[in-house]
Amino acid sequence: MGFQWQKYEGKDPRLEGMEDLSGTQIPLHYIFKMAAHAIHLVVFYERSGNYLWHGPLRLKKNMDRKFAPFRKLQFGRYAGAFNRAELTQITIDGLKVQIPKDPSQFLKEMAHSRFLECRFKEARAFFQLYPDDISPEGIEFRKKAKALLHLAAFTLDNLGVSFWLSSGTCLGWYRQCNIIPYSKDVDIGIFIKDYKSDIIPAFQNAGLPLKHKFGKVEDSLELSFLGSDDVKLDVFFFYEEDDYMWNGGTQVKSGKKFKYLFPKFTHCWTEFAEMKVRVPCETLEYLEANYGKGWDVPVKIWDWKSSPPNVQPNGMWPVDEWDDVIQIY
Template sequence: MQRINKNVILAVLTAASSLFLIFQLFYFKYYLSGKNGQGFSNLNGIISSQETIQWRVVKKFLNLVTNHKVPVFVVDSALLQVISKDVERLKSTPGIHPQCHCFCEHRDVTTFGLQDALWEANENFFRAAEKMGFQWQKYEGRDPRLEGIEDLSGTKIPLHYLFKMTSHIIHLVVFYERSSNYLWHGPLRLKRKMDRKFVPFRKLQFGHYAGAYNRPELILITADQIKMWIPKDPSEFLRETLHSRFLECRYKEARSFFQLYPDDYSVDAIEFRMHAKRLLHLATSTLGDIGVTFWLSSGTCLGWFRQCNIIPYSKDVDLGIFIRDYKPEIIPAFQKAGLQLKHKFGKVEDSLELSFVEKHNVKLDIFFFYEEDHYMWNGGTQAKSGKKFKYLFPKFTLCWTEFEELKVQVPCEVKEYVEANYGKNWDVPVKDWDWKNSPPNVQPNGMWPVDEFAEVIQIY
């Protein structure tokens, strides 16, 4: 037999290898092009770490809720932070992307939200979850929408569900509609006989306290071959999450207060509360339209905290605003809304205070707060003399609450805030209140120079 030339064999093998490599490259490109369908049926070879446990559990859970028409949406901060960086591409090109996007790093918990009004819990859903391999637990709490001074029964409602498979946890947070068109979720509280080792509860993002959110608009995206509903603006939802803590009105304490100090149901008190409520609604919409954050302050805050109501003898509505949030549009915005500017004391750099009045002579007082190293303060000015006063408060943050059918903010450290302003006996009504002498946190702060009176003492 004629001897085969080794160089020919080598050349043939090299050509065959090159053709095979070219075929593989062509096939890989063609397969991922999206022109002929989605191609891969799973993420093998696409996601680094070869289908993470989180990816598998999330995919199973979303298949479960899709089959049972349970409309969940992503509220997980870690997941939304990743998605927000590339949301437009994920929204506009829902096909397969070769790189791992959302489930590359190991995480113990993935969190979804669910609006209670959009589903009805049934046993079939939970049985199906068990058949898929999920263990689950339900956590209930009192329904604050049914509570009031007259009724403290608090019907139990589901607040949180936890689904566990292997080492991953799905946390399902139930959101409820509240009266002023926002969404609320309750805290996750463990009862005595509950399994405290079921999941690492400290790792849960939601449930340490109640929260309040604006109703999000949702969009559908596809990431890592999983379809998920997310808030249309993930960055805005993440900002809300940072400041979502919610404080409930203390109806039990309010009832005890009214047992000691019966409420005023006189015609004047009823009319004042009606006008003050309308004024508070007007102030909320006006400041909201120009993007200014505020909170209930002074007597209005005391009324919410002590008796879940407007104090009838206060004769005004009091709001606080951080001076960093001041905008020149505030005065013209309220004037456009129909309020008259009553006085303007101080200046932006020092002790600014605004007062407006509505047609029924109910005042809206806005106090601007300044921050120092160890405390916060707002100023006061005596118009006749030019004397300045300073009201000191311990540092505080802001929480949401519901008051007079409004979602508004109050200091989270509200007891300390109220005690600073009204002393340890804040729970005892005082009708004769002198703003210059009665508050325990007031102190002299010098005098305005006479040549500045025209600027810092403006009365209309």
């Protein structure tokens, strides 16, 4: 029909780990060009977390870099993840086309769709140095932690509360593409501006009783829930300052307060434990703040009050507030 066109391929991340198929190339983008006009066709794939994914647009060395205004393409520089959209058929200029039933929701997702793939190559190298825990206890913990994370995500999604993988759970994703078997809990972060008073009852209704509540909404709030299999869910609330972000910590016996400082970060999607979940886009800086430059070496003995390089004293809770800011169940 007179179009010039280019096809852009990339690795299929769904086949990662399958030795015979790993590295298989799949079509990610096509650009069709006629005169001064271009059609950008983006290929979406279904991923195991029941969401849609598209790959980044990467130009190979021998490709014409002037073929299209690549920098202006909305689906270009980064891979993206979207909820599965319900489609509806409409007619535009006599053409029958499909669009998302809720276009505004799709456009809203576009602005925050950036996707980070798990670092499979680095994870394999990590396990060559530090063999994975495949004991029955390690496998069982990962199974329980995965179920707890899915339940937490379902509960928070129903409330419309955004969260991301934090602390040891984020470290496990970035370092070894899996849950750390000796971590014994699941860690997530929530911005305090997204806090809702019905978070606690929603978790309790989901079968996760409150284990402890430290701090208050205005200062150092932290919640911990107990899963049905004694795996703990720690919810850290983050506060934003002009040039950094932080979450708080409380020592029960002394009333001492602690503050964990993080460089400012944004959110990306990833796939973890067979679900679409958020992580800090600036993951390395986030983990180095929390664990130092040696984050890639396993540490099984960890003191939350002194081991993190980003921890600092933050005063004391007044004794007359202890009943409110130090609650253990």
